[in-house]
Amino acid sequence: MNFRLLTDEEKITINSTLAPNVVFQDNKFWYVKKTPDVKRPFLGYILGKSFCNIAETKLLSDEEMMELKTLFSFNIDASKDNTLLVRLASSHKLEELPCQTIEKAVATELIYSTWIRRRDTHALNREYNPQGIPVFYDFHIAFLAELKWIHSTLFFKDSPDYGHPPSWKVKEVSEGVTTERVRDVTTQSSLAWHYVRSIKQFVKELSDAEESVKQLASTDIHSLIISASFDLPEADRIEDFLRKNLITLHSDIEEMKKIIFK
Numbered sequence: 001m002n003f004r005l006l007t008d009e010e011k012i013t014i015n016s017t018l019a020p021n022v023v024f025q026d027n028k029f030w031y032v033k034k035t036p037d038v039k040r041p042f043l044g045y046i047l048g049k050s051f052c053n054i055a056e057t058k059l060l061s062d063e064e065m066m067e068l069k070t071l072f073s074f075n076i077d078a079s080k081d082n083t084l085l086v087r088l089a090s091s092h093k094l095e096e097l098p099c100q101t102i103e104k105a106v107a108t109e110l111i112y113s114t115w116i117r118r119r120d121t122h123a124l125n126r127e128y129n130p131q132g133i134p135v136f137y138d139f140h141i142a143f144l145a146e147l148k149w150i151h152s153t154l155f156f157k158d159s160p161d162y163g164h165p166p167s168w169k170v171k172e173v174s175e176g177v178t179t180e181r182v183r184d185v186t187t188q189s190s191l192a193w194h195y196v197r198s199i200k201q202f203v204k205e206l207s208d209a210e211e212s213v214k215q216l217a218s219t220d221i222h223s224l225i226i227s228a229s230f231d232l233p234e235a236d237r238i239e240d241f242l243r244k245n246l247i248t249l250h251s252d253i254e255e256m257k258k259i260i261f262k
């Protein structure tokens, strides 16, 4: 068998609400994610994984999908187009991550999210590993998914709820940060907060993260978009969108700085 469900001992080591949706394969724990479309979550991972702490994400083969359907008694509509595997964020080891400090991890997440217009960078879309380093997921809303917020002017202004950039904050804390603590908040808007130990270091990391996006954009991103299974017209639109966002990236970051330190 390729996959197996978790043992009782394993279940108590992970978040109990997640356990029924987790499988074990290749020595890793995977969240079985149902989504309207696997293309955006997969692109979010393959495009940003070289410089951001993004939870490892895998598309399923036909055989794997069949196996999962049996294991979870999925209904007939489950398919490899609407189901994929996202590795449990907290289970990533420090040495596997491109960002091994909390400042670098937060800076790269916010700059990458600005570039691709992923607005919901909140605490429910990230977990901290045992060393307190954040690893994030959830790219359903990015890459032209919501046309209303394509332009940075609205992206940074319009705020119906905590899943939008005007709620983003970066706070300096001395204590160890954990998944439970950042979710245990009294107001919903504080779910949008990010935590670092040094704001000064974080600001330095913002410049490096901007450079990483520019370097990445100088590579063949069109092939990457195609490899996430977008058809040619859609891949062209997404590439064009990313290139346009690059032109305003620097001023967008300045706009973001006005918000996150308020």
Ligand SMILES: Nc1ncnc2c1ncn2[C@@H]1O[C@H](COP(=O)(O)OP(=O)(O)OP(=O)(O)O)[C@@H](O)[C@H]1O
Pocket (backbone or CB within 6 Å): 018, 031, 033, 034, 035, 036, 055, 086, 087, 088, 089, 090, 124, 125, 127, 137, 138, 139, 140, 141
């Ligand atoms: N890789 C992961 N590691 C840890 N928890 C996860 C992971 N993926 C999903 N989760 C948990 O499942 C919840 C829902 O998953 P996710 O955020 O990806 O989708 P969503 O919020 O339902 O959004 P959408 O379906 O619109 O993309 C998360 O808030 C989180 O608690």
Ligand SMILES: [Mg+2]
Pocket (backbone or CB within 6 Å): 124, 125, 138
């Ligand atoms: Mg989510």
